[in-house]
Amino acid sequence: VGVTKHFAVRRRLRDRRRRVVHAVENVDLALYAGQVTAVIGESGSGKSTVARLLAQLYQPTSGEIRLRGKAVRAPGGRRLRAYVGQVQLILQDPFGSFNPVHTIAYHLGRVLRIHRPGQSSAQVEQAMADLLAEVRLTPAAQFTAKYPHELSGGQRQRISIARALAADPAVLLADEPVSMLDVSIRLGVLNLLARLVAERNLALLYITHDIASARYFADTATVMYAGQLVEGGPAETVTQRAAHPYTQLLIASAPDPDRDAAAPRPADKASPPSLIDPPAGCRFHPRCPFAMPKCSAEAPPRFDLGDGHWARCWLHEQAQPQQAQPQQAHP
Ligand code: SF4
Ligand code: MG
Numbered sequence: 001v002g003v004t005k006h007f008a009v010r011r012r013l014r015d016r017r018r019r020v021v022h023a024v025e026n027v028d029l030a031l032y033a034g035q036v037t038a039v040i041g042e043s044g045s046g047k048s049t050v051a052r053l054l055a056q057l058y059q060p061t062s063g064e065i066r067l068r069g070k071a072v073r074a075p076g077g078r079r080l081r082a083y084v085g086q087v088q089l090i091l092q093d094p095f096g097s098f099n100p101v102h103t104i105a106y107h108l109g110r111v112l113r114i115h116r117p118g119q120s121s122a123q124v125e126q127a128m129a130d131l132l133a134e135v136r137l138t139p140a141a142q143f144t145a146k147y148p149h150e151l152s153g154g155q156r157q158r159i160s161i162a163r164a165l166a167a168d169p170a171v172l173l174a175d176e177p178v179s180m181l182d183v184s185i186r187l188g189v190l191n192l193l194a195r196l197v198a199e200r201n202l203a204l205l206y207i208t209h210d211i212a213s214a215r216y217f218a219d220t221a222t223v224m225y226a227g228q229l230v231e232g233g234p235a236e237t238v239t240q241r242a243a244h245p246y247t248q249l250l251i252a253s254a255p256d257p258d259r260d261a262a263a264p265r266p267a268d269k270a271s272p273p274s275l276i277d278p279p280a281g282c283r284f285h286p287r288c289p290f291a292m293p294k295c296s297a298e299a300p301p302r303f304d305l306g307d308g309h310w311a312r313c314w315l316h317e318q319a320q321p322q323q324a325q326p327q328q329a330h331p
Contacts, residue, residue, distance in 0.1 A: 086169050098159075161196070179210070
């Protein structure tokens with residue numbers, strides 16, 4: 001419906017080193033203009049794969065990715081090229097995404113010239129200054145002549161945001177955008193992203209392992225475990241009234257400044273299961289304190305908990321299973 005971007009990535013089996021890695025399976029995720037959607041998960045949960053699928057760096061094995069309701073077909077083709085401009089990826093490590101031998105002006109100018117062909121140098125320079133002002137790096141002249149290593153981590157991440165904006169995207173995919181930054185400057189970068197979402201009506205996918213930042217920053221939150229989405233809904237609901245035992249575990253093990261540092265934390269040193277041979281039934285059952293016999297036998301569907309909140313867990317069996325996806329009903 002015009003401003004709505006809907007992505008559905010389904011069943012992806014990836015062959016890596018000749019083993020099939022179930023990196024992401026049957027992931028349905030929708031992003032909306034003017035909204036922040038968080039995907040929360042541990043490392044190895046497949047959350048970065050979701051971002052890379054959406055950025056068309058990987059192709060889904062099956063299923064499709066749609067932009068404004070239209071399937072994006074790859075490889076090649078005009079539709080794909082248009083898509084790549086509209087969907088921009090921001091990575092965790094801004095340093096790794098810049099060529100150290102080139103200045104900031106080079107990096108920004110390159111993208112501006114690709115996406116706005118036929119502009120004069122003066123126009124490109126002006127666009128560059130506008131972008132830097134938008135990410136609050138002023139005066140522009142103080143930054144354009146610099147090399148990536150001459151900037152702080154926070155400044156570099158602001159530059160990589162400016163570079164993403166240079167393509168005038170509709171969608172930003174931010175994979176752990178602040179996790180490598182000093183704690184003291186993380187909030188500033190998140191607030192910048194929040195402001196851009198509002199001002200540019202962007203759809204933002206915020207990938208994080210930090211559930212507290214998702215509560216603060218996202219409109220919608222989705223929790224990922226072992227390549228599957230296990231809970232989702234309004235960020236407030238998911239982070240305050242978590243329905244899935246895994247989400248509850250993430251909340252309980254997150255550092256909480258309000259809690260006594262000496263208070264015991266739930267001991268859970270187990271790591272997510274291998275994605276080569278994921279556990280049968282509910283993938284969380286080997287770690288779940290509530291596991292029942294059924295859990296290892298049968299994979300739970302999504303149960304609808306009302307107001308957009310859902311969980312993939314048998315504890316909510318009395319709730320309504322979510323409507324079968326229309327794509328599954330009509331293959
Ligand atoms: Fe735990 Fe069973 Fe729910 Fe999985 S389905 S999270 S094992 S209670
Ligand atoms: Mg990652």
